[in-house]
Amino acid sequence: MKRNAKVSTAVIRRLPRYYRHLSELQRTGMVRISSNALGKSMGLTASQIRQDLFCFGEFGQQGYGYKVDSLKEEIGEILGINRGHTLIVLGTGNLGRAIIQNFQFSSNGFHLLAAFDINPGVVGTQIAGVPVYHADELEDFIAAHPVSVGMLTVPIMAAQTMCDRLVNAGVRGIWNFTNHELAIRREDVVVESVHFSDSLLALSYMISQREPAAGAETEEELE
Amino acid sequence: MKRNAKVSTAVIRRLPRYYRHLSELQRTGMVRISSNALGKSMGLTASQIRQDLFCFGEFGQQGYGYKVDSLKEEIGEILGINRGHTLIVLGTGNLGRAIIQNFQFSSNGFHLLAAFDINPGVVGTQIAGVPVYHADELEDFIAAHPVSVGMLTVPIMAAQTMCDRLVNAGVRGIWNFTNHELAIRREDVVVESVHFSDSLLALSYMISQREPAAGAETEEELE
DNA sequence: TAGATTGTTAATCGATTAACAATC
DNA sequence: TAGATTGTTAATCGATTAACAATC
Numbered sequence: 102m103k104r105n106a107k108v109s110t111a112v113i114r115r116l117p118r119y120y121r122h123l124s125e126l127q128r129t130g131m132v133r134i135s136s137n138a139l140g141k142s143m144g145l146t147a148s149q150i151r152q153d154l155f156c157f158g159e160f161g162q163q164g165y166g167y168k169v170d171s172l173k174e175e176i177g178e179i180l181g182i183n184r185g186h187t188l189i190v191l192g193t194g195n196l197g198r199a200i201i202q203n204f205q206f207s208s209n210g211f212h213l214l215a216a217f218d219i220n221p222g223v224v225g226t227q228i229a230g231v232p233v234y235h236a237d238e239l240e241d242f243i244a245a246h247p248v249s250v251g252m253l254t255v256p257i258m259a260a261q262t263m264c265d266r267l268v269n270a271g272v273r274g275i276w277n278f279t280n281h282e283l284a285i286r287r288e289d290v291v292v293e294s295v296h297f298s299d300s301l302l303a304l305s306y307m308i309s310q311r312e313p314a315a316g317a318e319t320e321e322e323l324e
Numbered sequence: 325m326k327r328n329a330k331v332s333t334a335v336i337r338r339l340p341r342y343y344r345h346l347s348e349l350q351r352t353g354m355v356r357i358s359s360n361a362l363g364k365s366m367g368l369t370a371s372q373i374r375q376d377l378f379c380f381g382e383f384g385q386q387g388y389g390y391k392v393d394s395l396k397e398e399i400g401e402i403l404g405i406n407r408g409h410t411l412i413v414l415g416t417g418n419l420g421r422a423i424i425q426n427f428q429f430s431s432n433g434f435h436l437l438a439a440f441d442i443n444p445g446v447v448g449t450q451i452a453g454v455p456v457y458h459a460d461e462l463e464d465f466i467a468a469h470p471v472s473v474g475m476l477t478v479p480i481m482a483a484q485t486m487c488d489r490l491v492n493a494g495v496r497g498i499w500n501f502t503n504h505e506l507a508i509r510r511e512d513v514v515v516e517s518v519h520f521s522d523s524l525l526a527l528s529y530m531i532s533q534r535e536p537a538a539g540a541e542t543e544e545e546l547e
Numbered sequence: 548t549a550g551a552t553t554g555t556t557a558a559t560c561g562a563t564t565a566a567c568a569a570t571c
Numbered sequence: 572t573a574g575a576t577t578g579t580t581a582a583t584c585g586a587t588t589a590a591c592a593a594t595c
Contacts, residue, residue, distance in 0.1 A: 117525035135576065148564050155578065163577040164571040180525045181532030195422035202418050209521050210528055249531060273531040276524060289534055293527035295520065298432050301499060302340035302403045304516035305433055308472060308496040309404030311512055334586065358552065371588050378554065386553040387595040
């Protein structure tokens with residue numbers, strides 16, 4: 102991979118893992134690490150790590166390795182953690198509420214501005230300090246506050262409509278937790294989906310591989 | 325990819341997407357589909373789809389394409405949806421509760437048996453009809469009921485301990501929602517992690533690419 | 548039958564790994 | 572200095588795409 106060439110999604114998907122592992126190393130007080138040691142702890146080759154970093158610049162020192170602190174900072178910079186990104190939540194059902202209450206938006210570089218819902222029982226309240234507005238106010242809010250990302254935790258029936266409204270209002274990205282495959286026309290808006298069911302089905306496949314096939318016990322009779 | 329050769333993770337990750345798209349097509353009443361049309365709707369090439377399916381067998385008819393119903397069934401079979409997999413939930417905080425209440429376990433081939441917690445306020449209650457037991461009872465429960473997968477929605481501090489207990493008790497897979505990178509010794513136990521922060525950081529990277537760099541507006545002054 | 552589309556092999560492309568000079 | 576480890580190019584490996592005979 103030549104530097105400045107288009108970075109592959111494989112590399113992009115590893116960047117947050119690097120960031121997470123480096124944060125962990127930092128917490129344990131480790132000051133420096135070699136590509137070899139980092140690779141071993143992450144299940145990657147040293148070569149791959151150096152190749153990945155090579156896409157973005159030079160972050161190490163020959164004969165020494167990488168300073169944990171500064172490599173973490175650099176990767177955070179690449180990921181856009183210091184860009185002041187903002188986020189709003191669409192849908193404060195169980196999942197939306199759970200993520201608002203538990204997820205560390207700020208340590209991932211996002212400022213959670215507000216949530217939106219249509220349920221009169223929650224509109225006007227706060228969830229973990231985050232104000233909940235009526236969905237009717239969405240466009241006005243975005244016009245008044247720059248919003249980088251809209252997080253979708255609405256019922257699947259409302260997903261595409263709310264997505265369209267977010268895109269039209271000018272958000273840069275959609276963080277989609279619904280099971281709907283969102284259709285986006287604009288080239289400059291990115292969708293990132295968290296599909297729980299894809300994840301569980303992949304796990305289902307993997308554990309099924311080491312099991313006797315369903316109904317295999319009857320094979321004996323057939324022989 | 326030769327048939328019966330080891331199936332790559334890239335293929336495994338696409339299988340649930342096929343399943344999801346075929347379910348969607350089925351819902352819209354579509355009876356047959358060609359690899360070409362399916363590819364177009366999923367953003368894949370027809371070649372890739374046929375190559376993927378070739379790993380597992382022959383599911384289409386020359387000159388006709390694939391029957392949506394039966395291809396969905398076949399892929400479900402490959403994913404292990406009909407194997408009677410079972411699941412328990414560890415940790416009934418916001419996230420655990422949200423997933424218990426919202427996620428369609430049964431349509432993904434899993435039977436949700438029970439949840440476990442240590443909070444006296446929830447132990448002994450039910451969540452969406454699922455009984456909540458004390459974590460102390462975990463091993464006894466698994467000994468009495470075959471459990472395929474343990475879902476981890478515990479606080480990060482408890483993640484590794486509960487993971488170890490699940491593995492020792494004999495589960496086949498861990499569905500990990502904590503931010504902890506679980507260490508597993510046994511070769512025959514699979515971990516599948518849903519890392520919200522990896523997902524959001526990847527999105528952060530993608531939206532940052534099309535923005536002026538942070539502080540770019542000062543460059544003018546430097547020239 | 549003719550047209551369409553699969554199953555499957557071969558070709559291409561891209562990602563990972565290996566190698567090593569540069570250098571701390 | 573000698574040893575270690577990076578940055579970077581080259582080699583290898585694997586995944587995707589192309590091609591086409593088989594056949595519905």
